[in-house]
Amino acid sequence: MSKLVRxxxxxxxxxxxxxxxxxxxEWSEAADEAARQLATKIGLRDVQVVDGRRIASGFSxxxxxxxxxxxxxxxxxxxxxxxxHAMSMEEIDAFIAERIGRKVRVAGACIGTDAHTVxxxxxxxxxxxxxxxxxERYRMFDTFNLGSQVAVETLVRFTKExxxxxxxxxxxxxxxxSDVKNFTALSELLEAEDLRERVxxxxxxxxxxxxLASELGYDAGFGRGTLPSxxxxxxxxxxxxxxxxxxx
Amino acid sequence: xxxxxxxxxxxxxxxxxxxxxxxxxxxxxxHSTVSxxxxxxxxxxxxxxxxEEIPIPNAIVDSISTEQLGRGAAMPFGKALAETGLEPxxxxxxxxxxxxxxxxxxxxxxGAARGALRSHVNGALxxxxxxxxxxxxxxxxxxxxxxxxxxxxxxxxNIYEDRTAAVAAAEAGAQVIAVIRSTGQSLLDFVPYGPTxxxxxxxxxTQANFKIMRAALDEVxxxxxxxxxxxxxxxxxxxxxxxxxxxxxxxxMLLNDSMYGILFRDINMKRxxxxxHFSRMLxxxxxxxxNTGEDNYLTTADAVDQAPAVLASQFINEEFAHRAGLPDDxxxxxxxxxxxxxxxxxxxxxxxxxxLAREIFPAAALKYMxxxxxxxxxxxxxxxxxxxxxLTSVMTGQTIHLCGMLTExxxxxxxxxxxxxxxxxxxxxxxxxxxxxxxxxxxxxAIDRRAQAVLRECETLLExxxxxxxxxxxxxxxxxxxxxxxDGGRGHEGVFSRHADYYNPFQEALxxxxx
Numbered sequence: 001m002s003k004l005v006r007x008x009x010x011x012x013x014x015x016x017x018x019x020x021x022x023x024x025x026e027w028s029e030a031a032d033e034a035a036r037q038l039a040t041k042i043g044l045r046d047v048q049v050v051d052g053r054r055i056a057s058g059f060s061x062x063x064x065x066x067x068x069x070x071x072x073x074x075x076x077x078x079x080x081x082x083x084x085h086a087m088s089m090e091e092i093d094a095f096i097a098e099r100i101g102r103k104v105r106v107a108g109a110c111i112g113t114d115a116h117t118v119x120x121x122x123x124x125x126x127x128x129x130x131x132x133x134x135x136e137r138y139r140m141f142d143t144f145n146l147g148s149q150v151a152v153e154t155l156v157r158f159t160k161e162x163x164x165x166x167x168x169x170x171x172x173x174x175x176x177x178s179d180v181k182n183f184t185a186l187s188e189l190l191e192a193e194d195l196r197e198r199v200x201x202x203x204x205x206x207x208x209x210x211x212l213a214s215e216l217g218y219d220a221g222f223g224r225g226t227l228p229s230x231x232x233x234x235x236x237x238x239x240x241x242x243x244x245x246x247x248x
Numbered sequence: 249x250x251x252x253x254x255x256x257x258x259x260x261x262x263x264x265x266x267x268x269x270x271x272x273x274x275x276x277x278x279h280s281t282v283s284x285x286x287x288x289x290x291x292x293x294x295x296x297x298x299x300e301e302i303p304i305p306n307a308i309v310d311s312i313s314t315e316q317l318g319r320g321a322a323m324p325f326g327k328a329l330a331e332t333g334l335e336p337x338x339x340x341x342x343x344x345x346x347x348x349x350x351x352x353x354x355x356x357x358x359g360a361a362r363g364a365l366r367s368h369v370n371g372a373l374x375x376x377x378x379x380x381x382x383x384x385x386x387x388x389x390x391x392x393x394x395x396x397x398x399x400x401x402x403x404x405x406n407i408y409e410d411r412t413a414a415v416a417a418a419e420a421g422a423q424v425i426a427v428i429r430s431t432g433q434s435l436l437d438f439v440p441y442g443p444t445x446x447x448x449x450x451x452x453x454t455q456a457n458f459k460i461m462r463a464a465l466d467e468v469x470x471x472x473x474x475x476x477x478x479x480x481x482x483x484x485x486x487x488x489x490x491x492x493x494x495x496x497x498x499x500x501m502l503l504n505d506s507m508y509g510i511l512f513r514d515i516n517m518k519r520x521x522x523x524x525h526f527s528r529m530l531x532x533x534x535x536x537x538x539n540t541g542e543d544n545y546l547t548t549a550d551a552v553d554q555a556p557a558v559l560a561s562q563f564i565n566e567e568f569a570h571r572a573g574l575p576d577d578x579x580x581x582x583x584x585x586x587x588x589x590x591x592x593x594x595x596x597x598x599x600x601x602x603x604l605a606r607e608i609f610p611a612a613a614l615k616y617m618x619x620x621x622x623x624x625x626x627x628x629x630x631x632x633x634x635x636x637x638x639l640t641s642v643m644t645g646q647t648i649h650l651c652g653m654l655t656e657x658x659x660x661x662x663x664x665x666x667x668x669x670x671x672x673x674x675x676x677x678x679x680x681x682x683x684x685x686x687x688x689x690x691x692x693x694a695i696d697r698r699a700q701a702v703l704r705e706c707e708t709l710l711e712x713x714x715x716x717x718x719x720x721x722x723x724x725x726x727x728x729x730x731x732x733x734x735d736g737g738r739g740h741e742g743v744f745s746r747h748a749d750y751y752n753p754f755q756e757a758l759x760x761x762x763x
Contacts, residue, residue: 020664021664022662022663022664022667055416055419055420055663055664055667056415056416056417056419056420056663056667057415057416057419058416059416059663059664059667061664061667061668116431116432116448117431117432117435118431118432118448118449121431121432125512125513125514126511126512126728126729126730127512127544127547130657131621131622131657136730137729145514147435147514147738148432148435172448
């Protein structure tokens, strides 16, 4: 069974789409024609450049309406894999209060020589990312952002002395595999110090995938676009599960 | 349009802000930081990097013992100038190359050091004065369009792409261009060097980048017949040094908040208080308009709840700015249009807040920030929310208007996004230019009541902060729900007590008391 659909303008199957873009050319009627040809090359038909104008010297902006002949079979698209139920900040706080019964201590750092705290700050700083608050803002997390260029040894010592429940290691720079080396060094040192089982160990960065994380012996890995509440949910759920299993 | 605000309450808030600033000012007067000392060296003309890419001002300050640094970097450096007869830039190179060390000149008389420094100190102050005069002359010849000044950001990471974007934005109506810094620069305890073409979510603030952008904007200003301003960020761990670079390269505005770094970047509060003071003294002398960061309270916490904290922070920022010698028209107090658009009558609350700031700080260069928190991938709705923001800004007479982007939650602005955003602002601000003049706010109405309540709660908050002291109040999360301890955070190790014979020739020259 298949169900082919096209974009809907005002009539079934008319395939109407709208598109806007900038071209680095001075505006003229020829520029409008260039925009029309581009839309045609994209595969659109009945291309109408409804607006084309100069927005700066050497730049023009276009709005286009056109039709596509393409269709997709919506029945053939498998539902995406079940995701962990993403909880809101309030739900996570309530969950921790109920299931764990105390504040959860989380430390995060850009390890090695990496000075790019964009990722770890997005997750930890109060301001958060895309309107999703960072862990510092949660009532039930005690958050320690150790910042950039934190030696693996420093992070492990901090964990030992301060009793962390979860560690977030971030790596933005990936030149010559420095990220993998640093992540590995951290998990190995935690093993050596007999701390590995006591923490939820998470790595993050634009190139990090969950697959890489599990290969490196981490509990999870979070990549580009991750929201703080996704990390917070994972920590809360994992800790609660470990408590239930009595592994701590 | 006018609110009936309780002027006595406003006066009491100002007195409270003064009481809050007093003990902090005493602390500032007794301390310096590594960044202040590096700024002194930069003003004297020290620049460049070592073979390991360490900025020479950093290398020199790091080479001075803690004991000696309490006397200020100028004194040992001045002694070396006196003995070697080198220019400051040459001396900097000679020190990092190992040809000289500052220690070897310890016995040189202080008088000789002061004498050797004098012409370089005067030279720096004259350069700053000439840049200020150049700005004024250009503004006279190339007058800006009336406020709200339309302000847009460029943030490609590559200064040359930023230049293209900035020129295009100026042509599309932008009056102020801000080059957003690479994420994480605020946490670097040094200023990167040279032109840069790679950054993360922004472009590194370097003196070379400032120069490139200034030249491009000067050129487009001439072409358009109106002066286009340039902005960067004197925030983070290098506030004083960025202020130096901005003064030398004629930037026109700098983000510069007395508390932002503490709350939102976890920079040590003592470091920030000392650094903000020195950087603001420089900004005052340079004619640079500071922009404060109150908008951040609204993006991290609920915008309705945080309104009194925004106003309280505006009072505190104003007080610290005055103490650094900044006149009202160089104080761009921040606010933002961040109330949840789904809230009924949220537009009325936004007007109340914006108008309240306008009336309490009538001469300030108020800076109004666009909606960000409630922007989604829905560019059409986003464009509409931005229009309401634009209307509020022109109605309430804001001075600096950071244009909202329809693609706010999606990517750093495209060239076309900026053009659409500027078009939106220009249309609304032209079509409703004198709308605010036609409106009489109903006494006891929703806008009036909201403004009164915000001012009342602001006074209560300031009373609480004054009673605790600012440092303890920050520790108890009085602002933006963030708690920071006086000795915690980044950069604390770079704060030190001034020795009784601490010497900083620029401190003396720039101090508003001396002026």
